[in-house]
Amino acid sequence: MSEASNCKASFTPEETVDLSGEKGWVPFAASALVGESLKFVSGDPHGNRFRIRYYRDEHKQLQARIWFGPETEGPPDNAHGGSIAAVFDEVLGLAAWAAGYSIVVGNLNVSFRKLLPIRHIVTLETEVVSVVGRKVTVRGRIRNGETVYAEGEALCITIPEKTK
Structure with a gap:
């Protein structure tokens, strides 16, 4: 038996994922704002890692619908903490950009509350809470x-x- 045949079966990228927003949310073109820099997390809308769609709510806050695919797995059937942190890095940074601030993330803190099952759709809500200098x-x-x-x-x- 070859080494390749011992690997887990691959998942099809054709898996249907509905990332529709909630009532009152308006689609947000993240790549139009920051260019191609979103490749690592949200670069493949049909891949098996992440699938993300961005929105702005009625308060102009950024919302993200996210599917954590099988390639984000850490503990069996759950997302790896590093994949969750990567999503926070992109989405929270993008929330600042969407609010009009050209930024880089200097510090990121993530508190894990519960295991996040893969192949489920979740929402990441954001809020710009302060601006000082x-x-x-x-x-x-x-x-x-x-x-x-x-x-x-x-x-x-x-x-x-x-x-200049």
Whole structure:
């Protein structure tokens, strides 16, 4: 038996995933705002790692619908903590950009509350909570209904404008 035949069966990228937003949410074109820099997390809308669709709610806060695919697995049938942290990094940073701040994430804290099952759709809600000088603080939580899987906070630093 070859080494390749001992591997787990691969998953089809054709798995149907409905990332529709809630009533009142407006689709948000993240790549139009920040360009191609979103490749690591949300770069493959049909892949087996992540599938993400962005929205703005009625308060103009960024919301994300996310499917954690089989390639994010850590504990059996659950998302790896690193995959959750990567999603927080992208989404919280993007929330600052969507609020008008050109930033990089300087510090990211994630608190894991419950195992997040793979192949389920969750929502990451964001809120820009403070702006002090060049520091922009953004908070978020990954949830499905009343269940909170993780909470995160990013300290973002605005990028100084380049002088010519």
